[in-house]
Amino acid sequence: MPLGYAFRKVRGPSIEDCHFLADRWDGKGWVEDEAESWVVQVSAGRMYALKSQVGWLTGLWCSPSGGVYVSQGGGARGGVHVSLGKDPTVPQWEFHPLPLLAMGVWGVDDHFVLTWGPRVDKREDGMFRWDGTAWHPIPCPGEVICVHGLSSTLVYAVGRKGLIARWDGSQWHTVPSYTRAPLTGIHVASQDEMYVCGGNGVMEGSIYGWSEVVESPGMVVDVTKYHDDILVAGEGSGLLRLKGNRLEHLEPSLPVTSMDSRERLVVATPEELADSLDGKVFRRKPLSEFVDLTRDIPTMW
Secondary structure (H helix, E strand, O other): OOOEEEEEEEEEEEOOEEEEEEEEEOOOOOOHHHEEEEEEEEEOOEEEEEEEEEOOEEEEEEOOOOOEEEEEOOOOOOEEEEEOOOOOOOOOOEEEEOOEOOOEEEEEEOOEEEEEEEEOOOOOEEEEEEOOOOEEEEOOOOOEEEEEEEEOOEEEEEEHHHOEEEEOOOOEEEOOOOOOOOEEEEEEEEOOEEEEEEOOEEEEEEOOEEEEEEEOOOOOOEEEEEOOEEEEEOHHHOEEEEEOOEEEEEEOOOOOOEEEOOOOEEEEOOOEEEEEOOOOOEEEEEOHHHHHHHOOOOOOO
């Protein structure tokens, strides 16, 4: 049976300069013990395999200095893989084991990085903060799915049961969200402009509170602001744009699962990576390039 392949998450300023997570499995259906997670870097348009393993690599974040942080939430161990190396031909990784199944990772810089997930030593959700030297446990506001912010004193977390919480530099404050649906994406543009998305649609907020803006036509998984547009990853609905109190189709051919907007708008779908300067014309990098990269590398299961 042919192997299965898929892109999952992407981070970076363009599809010619980015990192992404991808999966390779036996083709019969994704099962953790018979599937590989890959970390791949694209530099000057060329793909380099940085890391692969059996076991679920769940999250990806790239720091402003070029550090790469990858959370691991499956298999026999949980924690964060960290690479501060700049040369994609010589990957340099350290694994930082933590007593939780890390389901995501995000940071401000290399001195403020958060990871979260179920604790393995306690029956509770956990969160750890990296200060550049060590990981320290901090209170967790609930079952977190996504984190975003602007500084170490302005960070928001969203998650299950409508969770929205703000980190003020020392503790989390849960705020009303008007929904019990899972919230899957958060983008903080400023203290006066923030967006959250989830199974129920999109909400707009600020440090003063939140309100529902629009219901979605289906599941939405990520949200970002690019130039003056609020863009939403609609998976089956494609790339959506928020216009007033409605969502309009911007690019239906892109079933987006992950986005970055630091320079170009960069998106990942299971079948391709794409980027754009205007949200209209997209360059595309097909999954076949990842297939070619790994074709002669034996499977690990």
